[in-house]
Amino acid sequence: MSWLEKLLPPKITPTDPTERRSVPEGLWIKCPSCEAVLYKTDLEKNQNVCPQCSHHHRIGARARLDAFLDPEGRYELGQEVIPVDPLKFKDSRKYPERLKDALETTGETDALIVMGGAVHSIGVVAACFEFDFMGGSMGSVVGERFVRGVHTAIEQKVPFICFTATGGARMQEGLLSLMQMAKTNASLTRLAKKACLTSVC
Ligand SMILES: [Zn+2]
Helix, strand or coil: CCHHHHHCCCCCCCCCHHHCCCCCCCCEEECCCCCCEEEHHHHHHCCCECCCCCCECCCCHHHHHHHHCCCCCCEEECCCCCCCCCCCCECCCEHHHHHHHHHHHHCCCCCEEEEEEEECCEEEEEEEECCCCHHHCECHHHHHHHHHHHHHHHHHCCCEEEECCCCCECHHHHHHHHHHHHHHHHHHHHHHHHHHHHCCC
């Protein structure tokens, strides 16, 4: 026992430096526009708009839908559709590894969230891209969820709203990814035809 340990009262034990709590990262955010240092919770309470200069910070898909839709009567569409790796694609890393990382970063299973609900009690179906999930890229799952959202909007005769934040097609799914352009477009044409038939003007 060293002389210092002998001096310390028995109940006081030195803390292990590895156990010291550090200040959690990301608690403070610097506004890129006015450079004000903002407390993250305050920023989130203000829907990620800087209280000093009204700069709009990037917002995640789920937070976006949460701010947009009425709290009552929400339901998610297509969340059971999850990505697969049909091409066994590998660039600098394997596609499943990238998917796993994106899941850990965002908590989402793919880059589009679709929800039915209401805005000021008016029924809608809303979709929102999660850019932090592989750049909001569109693969088979994004296409399928989008189309399911459009079909639900047609069935329920409600508007379909999409918040777009995407880098484009997901190269890891190759042609299957490009095919989603035709698939989503066809569903939107169907929606537009129905909307014309039901429109008042
Ligand atoms: Zn600001």
